[in-house]
Amino acid sequence: MNSNPAGAPSKARVGSSQPSETSFKRKRGVFQKDLQHMMYGFGDDPNPLPETVALVEDIVVEYVTDMVHKAQDIASKRGKLLTEDFLFLIRKDLPKLNRCTELLSMNEELKQARKAFDVDEEKLASGE
Amino acid sequence: MEQPPTTQSETPPTTTTPPLTTTSSTTQPDQPAQSQPQTSSPTASSSQPLPPSINPNPKHPNLPTSQSLQPQPLNPLSRTQFNRPYPPFPHFSPMTSHSTTSSSSMTSIPPAQRGGMALGVPAHPSPQPPTSFSSLTPPSFGSQFGGLGRPGNVSVPESAPSTSTPQVRQSISGMQGVGMMGSLGSSSSLRASGIAPSHPQRPLQSPLRPQANANNQSATTQNFQDHSLLRLPPAGSPGSPAPTTQQTTQSHNQPWLSSGTQGKPPLPPQSFRPQMNPQTLQQRSHIPSQQQTAMSASTQQPQTSSSLQSQSSSLSQQSPEQHYSLPPSRVPQNLTHQQQMARNRGLGNQRPFTPVIGQSSQVSSQPMVNKPPSAVEPTEPCNRIISKRSIHEIVSQIDPAERLDPEVEDILVDIADDFVESVTTFACSLAKHRKSNMLESKDILLHLERNWNMSLPGFSGDEIKCYKKPFGNDVHRERLAAIKKSIAAAETPNAKSLGGQAGGGAKGHPAKTTGLVIGSPNSKGRETT
Numbered sequence: 001m002n003s004n005p006a007g008a009p010s011k012a013r014v015g016s017s018q019p020s021e022t023s024f025k026r027k028r029g030v031f032q033k034d035l036q037h038m039m040y041g042f043g044d045d046p047n048p049l050p051e052t053v054a055l056v057e058d059i060v061v062e063y064v065t066d067m068v069h070k071a072q073d074i075a076s077k078r079g080k081l082l083t084e085d086f087l088f089l090i091r092k093d094l095p096k097l098n099r100c101t102e103l104l105s106m107n108e109e110l111k112q113a114r115k116a117f118d119v120d121e122e123k124l125a126s127g128e
Numbered sequence: 129m130e131q132p133p134t135t136q137s138e139t140p141p142t143t144t145t146p147p148l149t150t151t152s153s154t155t156q157p158d159q160p161a162q163s164q165p166q167t168s169s170p171t172a173s174s175s176q177p178l179p180p181s182i183n184p185n186p187k188h189p190n191l192p193t194s195q196s197l198q199p200q201p202l203n204p205l206s207r208t209q210f211n212r213p214y215p216p217f218p219h220f221s222p223m224t225s226h227s228t229t230s231s232s233s234m235t236s237i238p239p240a241q242r243g244g245m246a247l248g249v250p251a252h253p254s255p256q257p258p259t260s261f262s263s264l265t266p267p268s269f270g271s272q273f274g275g276l277g278r279p280g281n282v283s284v285p286e287s288a289p290s291t292s293t294p295q296v297r298q299s300i301s302g303m304q305g306v307g308m309m310g311s312l313g314s315s316s317s318l319r320a321s322g323i324a325p326s327h328p329q330r331p332l333q334s335p336l337r338p339q340a341n342a343n344n345q346s347a348t349t350q351n352f353q354d355h356s357l358l359r360l361p362p363a364g365s366p367g368s369p370a371p372t373t374q375q376t377t378q379s380h381n382q383p384w385l386s387s388g389t390q391g392k393p394p395l396p397p398q399s400f401r402p403q404m405n406p407q408t409l410q411q412r413s414h415i416p417s418q419q420q421t422a423m424s425a426s427t428q429q430p431q432t433s434s435s436l437q438s439q440s441s442s443l444s445q446q447s448p449e450q451h452y453s454l455p456p457s458r459v460p461q462n463l464t465h466q467q468q469m470a471r472n473r474g475l476g477n478q479r480p481f482t483p484v485i486g487q488s489s490q491v492s493s494q495p496m497v498n499k500p501p502s503a504v505e506p507t508e509p510c511n512r513i514i515s516k517r518s519i520h521e522i523v524s525q526i527d528p529a530e531r532l533d534p535e536v537e538d539i540l541v542d543i544a545d546d547f548v549e550s551v552t553t554f555a556c557s558l559a560k561h562r563k564s565n566m567l568e569s570k571d572i573l574l575h576l577e578r579n580w581n582m583s584l585p586g587f588s589g590d591e592i593k594c595y596k597k598p599f600g601n602d603v604h605r606e607r608l609a610a611i612k613k614s615i616a617a618a619e620t621p622n623a624k625s626l627g628g629q630a631g632g633g634a635k636g637h638p639a640k641t642t643g644l645v646i647g648s649p650n651s652k653g654r655e656t657t
Contacts, residue, residue: 026592059585061592066583069595076598 031057514544551575 035056039048071085083104090096516537523530532540555571562571569587576582600608 055586058588062583062585062588065593069593072595073598 026061028054029057031060035060512541512545513548514541516541551580554579 032053035053036048039053039056040046044052067086067089070089072081074088075081075085087097087100090100519532519537519540523532551572552567554575556567558571558575559565559567573584573587576584
């Protein structure tokens with residue numbers, strides 16, 4: 001159904017004539033390696049079954065896809081997709097929401113630290 | 129019920145039923161092959177060969193319960209069914225031992241029955257009085273036999289006390305020395321019985337069915353699972369797992385048994401699937417056996433892997449009707465939901481009773497065709513997608529201590545049935561809309577996703593659902609732009625006037641809102657100024 005261009009094995013656009021009907025061919029095993037480790041961390045076997053990993057990956061991809069679609073629906077009024085849209089979607093799930101805010105704040109801190117680090121380096125460089 | 133110790137027929141296969149040995153005692157141990165119905169026959173003659181005392185509990189504590197439920201309907205049938213002498217099956221020893229086994233003695237048992245059903249039918253102490261061996265064996269064996277008896281023996285009269293005995297005997301004999309709980313006969317009969325409830329229509333196995341069902345159910349519940357009795361040689365289903373064993377046993381018992389065993393396709397030895405003698409299985413029909421194997425395989429799978437998936441995989445390969453014969457291999461995600469459901473049904477029936485039921489259902493379906501094994505309900509003739517046992521299991525997954533009223537269970541079974549039917553119907557119309565003759569998984573997935581808001585991961589294949597931008601009309605967009613403009617303009621001191629201007633024209637409505645909006649900033653602005 002999709003013609004895959006040679007350079008894009010994972011996705012294929014049906015054609016520009018169908019504006020929101022393009023279906024993308026999914027690449028399997030995108031999260032395979034990481035998921036195996038995560039599953040092990042949650043109690044599975046160190047080498048989980050490939051079918052299990054494939055199923056979990058399906059679940060993850062479906063969840064992400066669904067979430068992005070909903071966020072886009074919300075953001076289309078404003079025009080741009082922002083982080084707040086995603087936070088709005090998980091507002092009912094407190095653990096997730098808190099974890100998300102924590103990660104975002106951590107990200108900010110790291111950015112600040114890097115920025116300060118770079119500035120220090122510049123100072124040192126100029127000082128020399 | 130166990131067979132009179134004398135008859136070795138009952139000698140419960142040493143492996144199969146330890147309890148039997150106790151009950152049936154003596155004879156049983158030596159009767160692994162159960163070819164020695166004769167011993168039982170003398171005992172059987174006593175008419176209730178199965179000493180109820182022994183059997184009732186030691187052997188199959190479960191039997192009585194399950195069997196009692198089901199055997200009853202079967203008993204009358206089983207009794208009649210038991211035309212053949214009941215071969216002293218190890219299990220049956222309690223039951224069979226008594227007369228049927230000995231008399232029928234495996235040898236005499238007409239091969240039609242199932243080749244020496246060595247049904248070790250666990251003498252289920254339950255309601256069936258030893259008299260009817262049929263009751264005994266049938267329940268445990270009966271369930272197995274249920275299928276077995278089809279040829280007429282099975283009569284697993286679960287509780288066909290007294291009268292059943294003669295019949296049982298006969299049926300047993302038909303079963304013929306199935307060394308193992310009439311694995312052959314029982315399995316087939318059981319299956320038949322198991323399926324019987326579901327498919328009352330099966331004429332073939334009708335006699336057996338009721339019994340088989342009862343047996344199966346009882347058997348499954350009681351013995352098969354617990355007692356080795358149920359071990360009856362791979363019940364009904366083409367005694368695959370135990371074909372060898374059975375054959376040997378059977379061959380001992382009767383020459384015709386050996387022939388039968390080989391014919392049957394290997395039946396995956398489900399844990400407690402009674403291993404029907406291959407012979408009996410053969411007689412039953414290859415198809416059922418295959419189905420059984422498939423079923424058993426499939427049943428095993430679901431147990432191992434997600435039931436649905438396994439089922440679906442197997443189902444996908446075959447139409448739901450044929451789930452019996454589905455190969456155990458799983459077919460990844462090509463199963464239509466319908467198939468899965470069909471499989472589920474088949475397996476569902478089996479699950480609660482596990483192998484026994486599955487086998488019985490298969491047995492019954494043998495000649496018949498693959499009627500989707502409706503929920504195994506010993507007494508209910510109509511087909512159900514799921515059985516009450518499955519409901520119990522599901523509930524226990526949610527809360528182990530939860531108990532449901534019987535009416536509630538009935539309702540849930542009905543709801544499940546209706547759900548499957550409605551989904552399948554709609555999916556079929558979707559498939560037709562797609563101009564296709566085959567129902568595929570995407571039809572069911574689409575229906576569930578759209579109308580039931582159920583997304584099933586793992587079945588959708590490789591496509592990613594692309595996003596549809598929210599479509600808006602041109603006019604609508606213009607109006608929205610105008611509103612934005614007016615809002616922006618309202619922030620200036622002239623907002624009020626602008627709002628007024630905006631009010632006129634097509635933006636009547638939006639203008640009002642903007643007017644309201646403007647009102648507040650204006651007031652604020654005024655205050656500041």
